[in-house]
Amino acid sequence: MFLDTRVLRHLTAEDWRVLTAVEMGSKNHELVPTPLIERIARLKGGASGVHKSIATLAKSGLIGRMKEAKYDGYRLTYGGLDYLALHTHSSKDVVYSVGSRVGVGKESDIMIVADKTGKQKILKIHRLGRISFRTVKSNRDYLRNRQGGSWMYLSRLAAMKEYAFMQALQEEGFPVPEPISQSRHTIVMSLVESLPLRQVSSVPDPASLYAELIDLILRLAKHGLIHGDFNEFNILIKEERTNKYTIEDGEEKETETVTLVPVIIDFPQMVSMDHVNAEMYFDRDVECIKRFFKKRFHFVPTQPGPFFKDAKKTVGKDGAKRLDATVEASGFTKKMLKELEKAIQEQQAKIDAGEAVEEEELDEGEDEENDSGSDSYDEEDEEDQQEEEEHAVFEIPANVGRPLS
Ligand code: ADP
Numbered sequence: 001m002f003l004d005t006r007v008l009r010h011l012t013a014e015d016w017r018v019l020t021a022v023e024m025g026s027k028n029h030e031l032v033p034t035p036l037i038e039r040i041a042r043l044k045g046g047a048s049g050v051h052k053s054i055a056t057l058a059k060s061g062l063i064g065r066m067k068e069a070k071y072d073g074y075r076l077t078y079g080g081l082d083y084l085a086l087h088t089h090s091s092k093d094v095v096y097s098v099g100s101r102v103g104v105g106k107e108s109d110i111m112i113v114a115d116k117t118g119k120q121k122i123l124k125i126h127r128l129g130r131i132s133f134r135t136v137k138s139n140r141d142y143l144r145n146r147q148g149g150s151w152m153y154l155s156r157l158a159a160m161k162e163y164a165f166m167q168a169l170q171e172e173g174f175p176v177p178e179p180i181s182q183s184r185h186t187i188v189m190s191l192v193e194s195l196p197l198r199q200v201s202s203v204p205d206p207a208s209l210y211a212e213l214i215d216l217i218l219r220l221a222k223h224g225l226i227h228g229d230f231n232e233f234n235i236l237i238k239e240e241r242t243n244k245y246t247i248e249d250g251e252e253k254e255t256e257t258v259t260l261v262p263v264i265i266d267f268p269q270m271v272s273m274d275h276v277n278a279e280m281y282f283d284r285d286v287e288c289i290k291r292f293f294k295k296r297f298h299f300v301p302t303q304p305g306p307f308f309k310d311a312k313k314t315v316g317k318d319g320a321k322r323l324d325a326t327v328e329a330s331g332f333t334k335k336m337l338k339e340l341e342k343a344i345q346e347q348q349a350k351i352d353a354g355e356a357v358e359e360e361e362l363d364e365g366e367d368e369e370n371d372s373g374s375d376s377y378d379e380e381d382e383e384d385q386q387e388e389e390e391h392a393v394f395e396i397p398a399n400v401g402r403p404l405s
């Protein structure tokens with residue numbers, strides 16, 4: 001699954017209305033019946049206008065038709081949902097153009113985007129359910145039978161949860177990217193000019209960076225939270241330069257100091273300190289950092305711990321606001337947290353078992369119109385892929401990327 005914005009500019013107002021109608025219909029139908037799409041879209045051009053738009057959308061892979069379905073209908077694809085989200089971000093003037101893909105995580109795509117002024121930001125597209133079983137059929141049953149719903153719903157939950165936590169953490173002064181906007185399964189946040197800790201080969205003072213990271217784990221705990229995936233990919237290292245002026249022998253001297261500042265990202269799996277498995281998650285986060293510091297920087301702390309039982313005693317102390325409660329209060333119910341947690345765990349289990357394949361099969365092959373329409377893009381597709389490989393992270397400014405409209 002790759003975010004391809006080329007068609008975006010060519011969609012008409014009617015196309016958008018039909019796409020929105022399919023999305024609305026998806027709330028109650030896995031496969032939205034064509035008459036329902038027509039009714040919701042209620043286009044001026046009548047049914048023929050709707051059919052034209054349906055054909056355009058299907059050809060572009062934004063909606064898909066299931067071959068063996070009992071009735072005529074369509075469902076939204078990841079591509080269609082991506083477009084709707086981008087449309088919302090762009091109408092809020094948050095995103096104007098889409099640049100290169102920074103990374104593809106196990107559950108997300110990360111893109112550099114820019115607004116009209118050229119300011120770069122990060123678009124994170126959640127893709128829960130992208131990974132499927134080897135047999136597409138069983139995956140389809142799995143998605144259908146799961147309580148609470150589809151990949152669309154779960155990916156949206158992941159984005160909502162991540163956004164809510166980012167906001168709460170930022171308000172408490174934690175070093176996180178600035179949350180800018182959320183729509184459906186996507187969030188836009190500030191771009192942190194940094195390297196993931198994973199790509200940092202040496203640091204001047206491992207002990208102090210280690211202490212700072214452990215301190216972050218403890219600060220989170222005090223606010224009732226465990227990151228749950230506190231590893232070298234989810235810790236970004238920013239360099240902050242400060243200049244100091246001193247007078248030596250009557251002369252002014254300037255010295256530059258570089259400080260490494262960690263910024264934490266990736267919050268869909270965060271858990272409360274009250275979670276039944278809190279101790280396991282807490283210990284795992286601590287161990288992750290210890291293991292990495294030993295391996296990468298040959299640094300072993302002299303003190304054991306920190307321990308969950310000590311951290312537990314600090315929850316809510318000294319007036320620390322409980323952020324697990326804040327997020328629940330923001331409308332994220334316990335039921336939603338449970339559903340999301342289950343989905344993330346199931347997905348992880350599939351990855352661990354090596355059963356994961358890309359969900360792409362689900363989006364393609366089901367839709368004949370889609371197949372025939374994609375041919376003309378082949379050459380450009382290849383070029384694009386090459387372009388992507390040639391550029392390292394952060395090298396393509398998004399303002400020279402593709403404008404959305
Ligand atoms: P996933 O859930 O797929 O692991 P992450 O949120 O951890 O997604 O992001 C994956 C990668 O994208 C990170 O390791 C980092 O390199 C990059 N990234 C994510 N957010 C930002 C950001 N705000 N600024 C800079 N890089 C980022």
Ligand code: MG
Pocket residue numbers: 105233234266
């Ligand atoms: Mg990550």
